[in-house]
Amino acid sequence: MTPASSTARRAVPQPTTPRAFACLCGRPVFFRNSQCLACGRPLGYAAERGALLALEPAPQRAGRGGWREAGRPARGAPRYARCANLDSAAACNWLLGADEAAAGFTLCRCCRLTRTVPDLTRPDAGLWWCRIEQAKRRLVSSLLGLSLPVRAQAEVPDGLGLAFDLLIAPPEGPGVITGHADGVITLDASEADDARREARRDSLGEPYRTLLGHLRHEIGHYYWQLLVAPSAWLAPVREVFGDDREDYAAALQRHYTQGQPPDWGQRFVSAYASCHPWEDWAETWAHYLHLVDTLDTARSFGLDGERVELSYERFGAEVLAGIPVAAPDDSAAEFLHLINSWMELTGVLNELSRSMGVADFYPFVLSAPVVRKLYLVHGVIRAAG
Incomplete structure (x- = not known):
């Protein structure tokens, strides 16, 4: 063993949102599972705990039944209800807390965000919805693991809540335009068709396109409108991302007719991000969630970017100079560890993909300006949480 490899490595940071779980029987179970395939025990995801629980029926008491976590002392154990969408095409495995059930809710907090489901009489609609x-x-x-506000629009009558409309275009048209407006996210449900989505990705020259x-x-x-536009973050975000008061429709038209600037890769995380500051923010925000959740998954299974045998030139504090972040003093060090771990981990994952003869797991290059933008997103999220 070489001296470098024998050096003690520091512990893997704890994931913000854990992704590795085990059933009461000891076998591994996964985030989307509603039943343990080894022992058959029912499972449910308790969102407020970020945990996938093995379940057992709770004893009837005062007309209340439901479920509780198996293998735990019964006294004072929280009671849960399973989401009504468990037996629908959506196949939801989330749980409702006792207070939600007492308030008359039958859908979990995630399913309650969906305002419109696809027309289930249409071919493949049930599969797409799932x-x-x-x-x-x-x-x-x-989002919950990051302590961001997530409330259904119907439950926030005086604020900016969330709603998802999952639509299928009628045969005679017009098509469905995926987008956001005042908390309502509209999604073309046919994006859930792998072949159609891949064809669109290829026609648009995108390296990555997923649900x-x-x-x-x-x-x-949505979070731009909720966290940035009405806050002190607006000025620094405009300084880094550009002035969002630029004509949005004209910017999109220019992007689709003239294409992206030739140097977009030096300043933006994607070609589409170059068309307008709002899209730059949304693409960068999405990228931040990509890297946080992927690192959370890796760390849940004991792997961190710093533990792989691959060395990159690391980003240092100088790349963040001048970026205002209203967060604790350790935010820069925390972010730099995050981004450098990400670069090292994805380097290995790309090599694994190439070994399988498939496209790179991570087909992006992060420039210093993009890292600065990601740091600003990090700051907004830290401040909100």
Whole structure:
């Protein structure tokens, strides 16, 4: 063993949103599971705890039944209800707390965000809905893990709540335009068709296009309106991302007719981010969620970027100079560890992808200006949480 490899490594940081779970029987179970395939025990995700729980029926008391975590002392154990969408095409495995059930809710806090489901009489609509909800559950669990506000629009009558409309275009048209407006995220449900989505990705020359990516991008627009536009963050965000008062429709038209600037890769995380500051923010926000959740998953299984045998030139504090972040003093060090771990981890994952003869796991290059933008997103999230 070489001296370098024998040097003690520091412990893997704890994930913000854990992704590794075990059933009461000891076998591994995963975020989307509603039943342990080894022992058959029912499972449910308790979002407020960020935990996938093995369940057992709770004894009837005062007309209340429900479920509780198996293998724990019964006295004072929280009671749960399973989401009514468990047995629907959405196949939701989330739980409702006793207070939610007492308030008359039958859907979990994630399913309550969906205002419109796809027309289930249409071919493949049930499958598409299932895939979209799986992606949305992963998104929402990350948002909750980051302590960001997540409230259904129907439950926030005087504020800016969230609603998802999952639509299928009628055969005679017009098409569905994916986008965000005042808390309502509209998604073309046919994006859940892998072949259609890949064809669109190829035709637009995009390196990456997924359901989860769509949701993370559109939720970025929502949090701009909720956390940036009405706050002291607006000035520093405009300084780094550009002035969002630029004509949005004209900017999009220019992007689709003239294309992206030739140096976009030196300043933006994606070509689409170059078309307008709002899209730059949304693309950067989505990218931040990509890297945080992927690192959370790696760390949940005991792997951190600093533990892989690959060395990159690391980003230092100088790259963040002048970026205002209203967060604790350790935010710069925390962020630099995050971004450098990400670069090292994805380097290995790309090599693994190449070993399988498939496209790179991470087909992006992060420039210093993009890292500065990611740091500003990090600051907004830290301040909100």
